[in-house]
Amino acid sequence: MIAEAGLAALWFAAAMALMQLLLTVIGLRSSPSPLRGEGRGEGHAAGDGLGETPPLSQPSPQGGEGYWAILAAVRPVAIVGGVLTCVAFACLIAVFLRSDMSVLLVVENSHSAKPWLYKFAGAWGNHEGSMLLWVTVLGIAGAAIAVLEHRLPERTLVATLGAQAAIALGFFAFLLIASNPFARIDPAPLDGAGLNPLLQDPGLAFHPPTLYFGYVGLSVAFSFAVGALLTRDVGPAFARAMRPWVLGAWIFLTIGITAGSYWAYYELGWGGWWFWDPVENASLMPWLAATALLHSVTVLATRDGLRAWTVMLAVVAFSMSMIGTFLVRSGILTSVHAFAVDPERGSFILALLAVYIGGALLLFALRIGTVKAGNTFELLSREGGLVLNNLLLSVILGVVLIGTLYPIVAAGFGVQLSVGKPFFDKAVGPVALLLTVALAAGPLIRWRRDDWDALLGRMIAPIAVTLFAGVALVVFAADAAHPIGVLPFAGLALAAGLAVASVAPLWKRDLRRTPLFTWGMVVAHLGVAVSLAGMASDSAFTQERLVAARIGAPIEVGPFRVTLDGIAPAIGPNWSALEGHLTVTRGEEGRPFVLRPQQRFFANPPTTTSEAAIATRIDGQLYAVLGKDNGDGRWQLRLWWKPFVTLIWLGGALIAIGGALSLIGRVRRERRSALREAYA
Numbered sequence: 001m002i003a004e005a006g007l008a009a010l011w012f013a014a015a016m017a018l019m020q021l022l023l024t025v026i027g028l029r030s031s032p033s034p035l036r037g038e039g040r041g042e043g044h045a046a047g048d049g050l051g052e053t054p055p056l057s058q059p060s061p062q063g064g065e066g067y068w069a070i071l072a073a074v075r076p077v078a079i080v081g082g083v084l085t086c087v088a089f090a091c092l093i094a095v096f097l098r099s100d101m102s103v104l105l106v107v108e109n110s111h112s113a114k115p116w117l118y119k120f121a122g123a124w125g126n127h128e129g130s131m132l133l134w135v136t137v138l139g140i141a142g143a144a145i146a147v148l149e150h151r152l153p154e155r156t157l158v159a160t161l162g163a164q165a166a167i168a169l170g171f172f173a174f175l176l177i178a179s180n181p182f183a184r185i186d187p188a189p190l191d192g193a194g195l196n197p198l199l200q201d202p203g204l205a206f207h208p209p210t211l212y213f214g215y216v217g218l219s220v221a222f223s224f225a226v227g228a229l230l231t232r233d234v235g236p237a238f239a240r241a242m243r244p245w246v247l248g249a250w251i252f253l254t255i256g257i258t259a260g261s262y263w264a265y266y267e268l269g270w271g272g273w274w275f276w277d278p279v280e281n282a283s284l285m286p287w288l289a290a291t292a293l294l295h296s297v298t299v300l301a302t303r304d305g306l307r308a309w310t311v312m313l314a315v316v317a318f319s320m321s322m323i324g325t326f327l328v329r330s331g332i333l334t335s336v337h338a339f340a341v342d343p344e345r346g347s348f349i350l351a352l353l354a355v356y357i358g359g360a361l362l363l364f365a366l367r368i369g370t371v372k373a374g375n376t377f378e379l380l381s382r383e384g385g386l387v388l389n390n391l392l393l394s395v396i397l398g399v400v401l402i403g404t405l406y407p408i409v410a411a412g413f414g415v416q417l418s419v420g421k422p423f424f425d426k427a428v429g430p431v432a433l434l435l436t437v438a439l440a441a442g443p444l445i446r447w448r449r450d451d452w453d454a455l456l457g458r459m460i461a462p463i464a465v466t467l468f469a470g471v472a473l474v475v476f477a478a479d480a481a482h483p484i485g486v487l488p489f490a491g492l493a494l495a496a497g498l499a500v501a502s503v504a505p506l507w508k509r510d511l512r513r514t515p516l517f518t519w520g521m522v523v524a525h526l527g528v529a530v531s532l533a534g535m536a537s538d539s540a541f542t543q544e545r546l547v548a549a550r551i552g553a554p555i556e557v558g559p560f561r562v563t564l565d566g567i568a569p570a571i572g573p574n575w576s577a578l579e580g581h582l583t584v585t586r587g588e589e590g591r592p593f594v595l596r597p598q599q600r601f602f603a604n605p606p607t608t609t610s611e612a613a614i615a616t617r618i619d620g621q622l623y624a625v626l627g628k629d630n631g632d633g634r635w636q637l638r639l640w641w642k643p644f645v646t647l648i649w650l651g652g653a654l655i656a657i658g659g660a661l662s663l664i665g666r667v668r669r670e671r672r673s674a675l676r677e678a679y680a
Contacts, residue, residue: 014168020164082143082146085136085140086140088132095182096119097119111191111604118199131181132181135172137209141216141219145160151237151241191604197607203259207263213248214254217245219318219321220242221290225314235372242297243294246290246297253286266614267612276424282404292317298386322349323353378448436495461500469496495530505522519658520659520660524654527654533651534648544557546639547639549635550633557622562595565581575603580597580613598613599626
């Protein structure tokens with residue numbers, strides 16, 4: 001009955017989304033709004049950020065009780081729809097935890113011998129379950145808007161909820177028609193096929209949900225943009241309302257990408273942290289667009305500039321999420337991350353992509369004439385710096401998008417080719433370094449206009465530190481065993497300068513009175529510098545040894561001496577393994593420690609995986625992977641010494657923490673402003 005209850009909840013949630021959309025259409029058509037060519041003055045006034053459209057609690061004399069009653073019904077319908085999708089998702093988790101082998105999805109993706117954590121997380125470790133998670137996050141986002149959003153004029157809010165319902169309807173249709181997660185199988189088999197062993201990791205419990213909250217959270221920005229275009233309400237008030245939602249989605253995306261990078265690093269056993277895999281790119285592209293949007297919406301909220309650009313970026317950011325969803329679920333690419341399914345279901349998602357994004361772009365084209373230009377600014381200004389930031393982010397986004405889609409398009413014409421890491425490193429690296437320079441200078445430029453000499457004065461310290469770091473690297477490289485490449489060299493030097501520039505906005509300030517969102521900006525930018533230093537260090541200083549190791553023979557890698565003492569069997573909850581026992585010492589006086597890399601064997605499904613053993617030290621990580629037996633008493637052993645590689649993920653965590661501080665600071669400031677207005 002649990003599966004039937006989940007399916008029923010899904011149908012009812014779809015019905016709620018349909019009702020939400022219909023109420024929105026009826027309410028907006030019956031309103032004295034610009035949609036019908038009436039009350040244009042009202043819409044433009046709201047677009048000026050004055051918020052003159054009356055809230056629900058203050059019915060407009062033009063609207064009438066029926067109009068306001070319809071609009072009032074949209075909020076509770078959105079909340080009920082969100083609750084029902086959560087119920088459906090809870091039912092899916094329940095059938096996985098119970099190992100209900102009468103449900104086809106459980107049979108194909110689970111096994112009764114799996115640990116409970118992987119049964120739980122395995123609910124979304126497949127195509128249908130992940131799509132239900134997608135829709136659940138969409139429902140939660142819609143309900144959250146209905147409950148929390150009180151800054152938008154009511155008509156714009158309802159239009160936003162209507163857009164959110166329209167998105168949800170398409171995905172409900174996709175689930176109920178093409179990807180039913182609750183389909184039964186008769187007769188039920190005794191047990192299931194199991195879960196891909198590469199996914200049997202605690203990372204599965206955290207990485208997809210955080211990534212999906214980011215992915216789907218961008219649908220809120222998209223819906224805000226559509227709602228504002230429908231009501232011609234693009235202005236600072238709209239931007240201030242949208243900014244926390246964009247920031248929230250961006251934080252989740254940052255956490256998801258950072259966690260996913262480390263998961264791939266330690267689980268796949270290849271020693272790298274980013275492969276430019278198409279599915280990795282599918283998560284990076286929305287993050288790039290969201291980062292640009294986050295800066296653009298700040299300009300609109302605080303300086304009333306970049307109105308059209310902000311709306312366009314909101315559409316682009318969600319478009320990247322949709323493209324990522326299509327890439328992962330269309331079956332047109334091969335990846336350990338992809339849920340390769342039949343092309344028909346991929347076509348369904350492609351049709352949704354065309355409808356949503358094409359419709360939004362058409363609406364943007366039709367309404368662009370009504371979106372005011374906003375305030376202008378000098379080229380050398382904080383706004384100009386943010387525009388440069390956006391342009392560079394857009395260039396990187398374009399390169400990644402083209403590099404990801406080009407092999408797919410070429411395959412459509414019968415040409416097989418691949419675009420891999422060398423291309424992306426060479427194409428993205430120089431632009432990313434320019435972006436680093438813009439990132440360092442941006443917070444030090446004044447709003448509206450600035451002076452080149454004054455800016456240079458504020459940039460002296462970051463420039464001096466960059467030059468000092470460059471000279472130090474040249475001296476160090478003279479004694480290094482391997483030359484440092486140009487990009488890693490520039491990355492390390494610029495990371496040092498960016499770190500100084502990031503904290504510069506705190507100079508001469510009373511730190512106790514510094515706004516929390518300023519701290520957030522500082523921490524986030526510092527996180528970029530830390531991550532950049534980690535990436536450059538990994539590229540510049542990593543040492544690798546691939547050897548056929550004999551028992552007892554020492555191997556040198558970096559500052560470590562590694563000795564293979566022996567191979568022994570090991571057993572886990574649903575796997576067996578051959579485990580290497582490595583004794584490691586650092587230098588002559590180093591205290592020895594042990595690493596235990598494994599070759600694991602899973603019976604369901606039959607798979608062999610390499611489980612890396614990693615020793616973390618303050619200056620880097622020693623990474624060991626056990627290979628096969630050569631048959632002559634030697635074992636394949638791959639060792640890496642990766643100086644300061646952990647800075648990559650430490651920087652990612654700082655970026656997310658900075659985003660969280662900014663979000664808290666913005667929300668607190670707006671609450672205080674609302675209270676002051678209420679008591680005024």
